[in-house]
Amino acid sequence: MSLNPLDLYDIQSMLSEEENAVREAVARFVDTRVIPVIGNAFDEARFPVEWIPEVAELGLLGSSLPAKYGCAELSSVQYGLICQELERGDSGLRSFVSVQSSLCMYPIYAYGSEEQRMRWLPSMAQGKTIGCFGLTESHGGSDPANMKTRAVKDGDHWVLNGSKMWITNATIADIAIVWAHTDEGIQGFVVEKGMEGFSTQEIKHKMSLRASVTGALFFDNVRVPDANRLPNVKGLKGPLGCLTQARYGISWGPIGSAIACLEEVLAYTKERILFDRPVAATQSAQIKMAEMARRITLAQLLALRLGRLKDEGKMVPQHVSLAKWNNCRMAIDIARECRDLLGGAGITTEHHAIRHALNLESVITYEGTETVHQLVIGRELTGINAF
CATH class of the missing domain: 2.40.110.10 (Butyryl-CoA Dehydrogenase, subunit A, domain 2)
Structure with a gap:
């Protein structure tokens, strides 16, 4: 039996019908609307605002919040899959959805009054208020x-x-x-x-x-x-609670970046002939791509387990720190390695790798640098705060 090179452990079979439906719907949007134009948008330093109504129509804004506010009321795993597919297109698009959903709509829902929720959340879900x-x-x-x-x-x-x-x-x-x-x-x-x-x-x-x-x-x-004023929270636990929600999505998103890079390089190395054979026929290329597949598989399993914990109400911030640290590091390493396998062509935005590699420099930094998340885990292991 031939395995799916982008899903070696058949993670798809571990998802419910509803989870797969969400993933497939977002994947179609990314394939048809995002990937054809994202290279030019990156070159032009332009966020395609024309995507906003379409993203809203798909129910991706505030997707985990209750339906009474005009939201899709999806599970945490479904939201994670949304982030994965959006970042397969571009980190900028996932960042837009993440900020709107986890950093803006979530605090209004979690810390705001009912009047504030009704005033802002429905229009934010529709993409009319950013x-x-x-x-x-x-x-x-x-x-x-x-x-x-x-x-x-x-x-x-x-x-x-x-x-x-x-x-x-x-x-x-x-x-x-x-x-x-x-x-x-x-x-x-x-x-x-x-x-x-x-x-x-x-x-x-x-x-x-x-x-x-x-x-x-x-x-x-x-x-x-x-x-x-958001009346129902005081202290750092307010913004930190928002960041935990956003970091959860970031734990899924870079998997999409890594998959996009590996998928592209698998095709490219089969077609490019050097020294009378495809690059994919060399041991060095196969070892590099096998390592990528190994790390993507581990990240997929880690993210899915994190999502199940969140849906069960068992997730804690340390779980999120471990996943963000691991999965961002995984993705940036793979993007850089794929850029190398693409040779000179890898430095242009006609290919995905350099764009994802550059984007991931931000993703691995914002909402807690890699070092911060390492220290969070270190504190959990030792009981000693080394910040």
Whole structure:
């Protein structure tokens, strides 16, 4: 029996009919709408906003949230498969969906009032209201508690001052979920586009996530109504809870990048003839591709187990750290190796590898660097905090 080179352990057979249906629907969208144009979009440093209504129509925005808010109410495994297939197209597209779903819709659902949920979630699920997540600051990076942005109560408003950096969707967002220090601890606010003193600026000259909008947020005495404060959380557990949701999706996404790279290089090495034989007929190429398949298989099994734990209510942040660390490292190594096997052709965006390799430089860094997640596991093993 011949094995599927992109699914050696037949993970597909371990998925339910509903899970496979979601995966196949997103895969068709990626194959027909994303892959044909993504190379040019990356070259042009343009996020194709025309995808947004289509992604919304597929039910991919806030897909795990309840149907009463206009969401698909899918399982965690189904959401993971969505992330995998979207990132098979491009990390920028998966980042857009991840930010909208896990970093913006999730905190409104988890920490907001019912009035806030009904006000924003249905339109966000429809892609009519776009969100961004304001936590990271230019000096803070992996130390969010060190944020300088501050909100001070003034009657029935809060006066917000500070800035945020490296924000996906910054300049196209209608609302920003912004975390700031207050006298009562860190709190979250829904800052709306057009509020006086709130401005954004796109970050240019990126060599990674070029088909994604990245920018900075600036707050100069922005008056935010108390009705826009997320009332049900205080402290770092709020933003960190959002990041756990997003990191879960990131644990699946890079598998798609790696699969795209391996699929392409398998075909290319069979067709390219060097020294009178296909590159695929050489021991060195076969060993490299076998190693890729091994690592993808391990990542697939790890992600599926993580998803089952999440659906059972047993997942903890340390589980997510291990999966993000392993699967991002797996994918970036494979993308780089595939670029090498493609030879000179591998440096152009006519092929997938260099684009995925560059994107993964961001994916392995944002929402917890590889080092941070290694230290999370180290602390779990030893009981000693080495941060």
